[in-house]
Amino acid sequence: MSAVAASDRVIDLAAEGPAPKPRSQKRWTRFILPTYSALFILYLIVPIVVMIVFSFNTPAGRFNIRWEHASLDAWRNLFFEPQLTDSLILTLEVAFTATIVATILGTFLGIALGRYRFRGSGAMNFVIFLAIASPEIVLGSSLLTMYVNARVPQGFLTILLAHVMFGISFVAITVRARVAGMDRSLEEAAGDLGANPRTTFFKVTLPLIMPGVIAGALLAFALSIDDFVISNFVAGPKLTFPLWVYGATRQGLPPQVNVMGTILFAFGLLIVAAQIIGSRVKESQDRRLMERPRIVAVGLGEAAAPPGE
Amino acid sequence: MGSPTVDEIVKAGTPLLDRRPSSFKRKAAPYGLAAPAALYLGIFFLIPIGYMAYTSLWSGFLGAYSFTWNFANYRYGLETYGDIFIRSIVYAGIVTVLALVLAYPVAYWIAFYGGRRKNVYLFLLLLPFFVSFIIRTVQWQFLLADNGIILGTLKDLGVMPESYRVLGTTTAVIAGITYNFLPFTALPLYVSLERIDKRLVEAGKDLYASKATTFRKVVWPLSLPGVFAAFLLTFVPSVGDYVNASILGGPGNTMIGNVIQTEFLTNFNYPVASAMSFLLIGALLIGATIYARVLGTEDVTSGAIRT
Numbered sequence: 238m239s240a241v242a243a244s245d246r247v248i249d250l251a252a253e254g255p256a257p258k259p260r261s262q263k264r265w266t267r268f269i270l271p272t273y274s275a276l277f278i279l280y281l282i283v284p285i286v287v288m289i290v291f292s293f294n295t296p297a298g299r300f301n302i303r304w305e306h307a308s309l310d311a312w313r314n315l316f317f318e319p320q321l322t323d324s325l326i327l328t329l330e331v332a333f334t335a336t337i338v339a340t341i342l343g344t345f346l347g348i349a350l351g352r353y354r355f356r357g358s359g360a361m362n363f364v365i366f367l368a369i370a371s372p373e374i375v376l377g378s379s380l381l382t383m384y385v386n387a388r389v390p391q392g393f394l395t396i397l398l399a400h401v402m403f404g405i406s407f408v409a410i411t412v413r414a415r416v417a418g419m420d421r422s423l424e425e426a427a428g429d430l431g432a433n434p435r436t437t438f439f440k441v442t443l444p445l446i447m448p449g450v451i452a453g454a455l456l457a458f459a460l461s462i463d464d465f466v467i468s469n470f471v472a473g474p475k476l477t478f479p480l481w482v483y484g485a486t487r488q489g490l491p492p493q494v495n496v497m498g499t500i501l502f503a504f505g506l507l508i509v510a511a512q513i514i515g516s517r518v519k520e521s522q523d524r525r526l527m528e529r530p531r532i533v534a535v536g537l538g539e540a541a542a543p544p545g546e
Numbered sequence: 547m548g549s550p551t552v553d554e555i556v557k558a559g560t561p562l563l564d565r566r567p568s569s570f571k572r573k574a575a576p577y578g579l580a581a582p583a584a585l586y587l588g589i590f591f592l593i594p595i596g597y598m599a600y601t602s603l604w605s606g607f608l609g610a611y612s613f614t615w616n617f618a619n620y621r622y623g624l625e626t627y628g629d630i631f632i633r634s635i636v637y638a639g640i641v642t643v644l645a646l647v648l649a650y651p652v653a654y655w656i657a658f659y660g661g662r663r664k665n666v667y668l669f670l671l672l673l674p675f676f677v678s679f680i681i682r683t684v685q686w687q688f689l690l691a692d693n694g695i696i697l698g699t700l701k702d703l704g705v706m707p708e709s710y711r712v713l714g715t716t717t718a719v720i721a722g723i724t725y726n727f728l729p730f731t732a733l734p735l736y737v738s739l740e741r742i743d744k745r746l747v748e749a750g751k752d753l754y755a756s757k758a759t760t761f762r763k764v765v766w767p768l769s770l771p772g773v774f775a776a777f778l779l780t781f782v783p784s785v786g787d788y789v790n791a792s793i794l795g796g797p798g799n800t801m802i803g804n805v806i807q808t809e810f811l812t813n814f815n816y817p818v819a820s821a822m823s824f825l826l827i828g829a830l831l832i833g834a835t836i837y838a839r840v841l842g843t844e845d846v847t848s849g850a851i852r853t
Contacts, residue, residue, distance in 0.1 A: 270651060270654070270655040270659065271655065271659070273651055273652070273655075274651070274652045274655045274656070274667070277648065277649075277651075277652045277728075278652075278667075278670045280725075281670070281671065281673065281674050281725075281728060281729070282670075282673060282674070283685075283689070284674075284677070284681075284682040284683075284685035284686055284725075285673065285674065285676075285677050285682070285685075287685045287688065287689060287695075288677060288681060288682075288685050291685075291688070300688070300691070301688065302688050302691050302693065302694045302695070302698075303693065303694070303695065303698060304695065342582050342583040342586055343583060345579040345580065345582065345583060346580050346582075346583035348579055349575075349576040349577075349579035349580035350580070352576070353575070353576035355576040355577065355580075357580075358576070358580075361580060361584060364584075364587055364591070364592065365587070366834070367591075367830075367831075367834065368587060368591050370778055370779065370782055370830065370834060371782070371827065371830060372782055372783050372785060372786025372787075372803075372826060372827075372830070373783065373786065374786040374787075374788065374803050374806055374807070374823065374826070375595075375598075375786060375823055375826055375827045375830070376591070376594075378598065378806060378810055378819065378820070378823040379594035379595045379597065379598040379823065379827075380590065380594045381810060382594060382597045382598045382600075382601040382816065382820055383593060383594040383597040383598075385601070385816060386597050386600070386601065398590055399590065401586065401590075402586065402587065402590040402591055405583050405586060405587060406587070409583065459676065462678065463675070463678045463679055465678070465679065465680050465789060466788075466789070469807070469811070470807075470810065470811070478678065479678050479679075479680040479681075482678070482680050482684065483680050483789070483793075486684055486687070486793060490684060494681065494684075495681075498677055498678060498681045501676070501677070501678070502676045502677050505676035506676065509669070
């Protein structure tokens, strides 16, 4: 900001020719971009607000569409439909397991790709890029054809295997971005001080790349909870939460779905809040911990970066 | 204290060097690290696509399918669903352009004027990801329902004719897909805009370029990698989307995703469904290769961003 101000002054000093633009016009246009951005974010949030508000509604019919009157009925009677409850439990089970497996596999892959140039690293980057850029319907339907060909019965395991698959790519890119931006001299210092590779990894490398690992794990978890398309193809008779909701839309959704959506939303916010508070505490150790949203953004951006860059 | 001589340093360093892993171990390290995930992606991403290509050449009927190099599945698929394929591409094209135009100013504003709150704004952009996209789409369905909060209220007030509807129209489907993919458009744009050296913009100003000229000649070209990335991350998933078309659309807006889903999961017509799905990934592969080529030539620009 100060640099901009300084350059303004330079122009003012040098301004002999064209007169500077009237200030008032500048001031008025200044508000266009912020206002537009605020509206844009508001637009993104509208359905979330509707979801939360209508979780307190007492719908007259089967469709939770018009506001009738406020009550806590849906919140009190949350588990009224066993199928819905089961679907929520299944979703959480899959998400937790898939996140753990994907985070471990993806972290190692991310370290390998962020640090080394090796035979096949270009191809590996391209495969990750494809796995992320592919339409979900292709991932889901191709897995289904494999399961059909191999006669694998569809259920919990087939959902889990699929969720680990797309989780790995996202963890790998966030870790890769973090590793690539890491100061390697710290690891070399550890080696010079006599630490063996294992100690160096656990005491130096892992803490340094942790923000990337956590960002990737959160991304994998969120994507797993949210996944509809791939699960739709590989779940067989099982119903995850999004699958149940989709199946129920034609007959009208009970407000309990809004409640569960709200709880999952709050849960997600809590995790992020805990992360931010945790990193504030450790801020003196590593200021970059604060950059988690940026890492996710960069990760997504890098996901689409030209392969083998 | 005198500084140590080169000999002393070398002597002191020798035992430490010996403790380093052998060159074989160091060379093997990346392979060992990458192998488990690579194997996993091979089995659950690449091989299934092979299976899909294989299944797309089956013939017969349910329960008695056999592999016969039956390329007729592709002809049948394209003849029956060609118009839906084209419709999906047109919808996705409109969605992508809309999303780019809507998201660019926001990404620009956060990158250039976000200041210390950048991360907060980014977090707000990511907020929709905390709610299942099925639920978000269903909320739009409720919002836009014929007698929902928006249309119902307007109709009660007599501002809008009773017969007016949004659900079931092309507009609803395109708006729904655009909504769902906006964060995927905004984030890569932000990343490329944020990487731009702000001093280049100041230099443009110092050289008497107007704001518009500075944008056209400096910011826009440097943000092109982000535009391409956003294009890819929005266009490709939109082509295959079927959730918006089935929740917000009507019979006249079915997309290729709906066809693939129905053929796979309702009709169990695996060969034709696989053929359609394989065409989709084929189109993607061609697009991705072109993209890599284009960005390959763009490397000069991205190099300029970093230095």
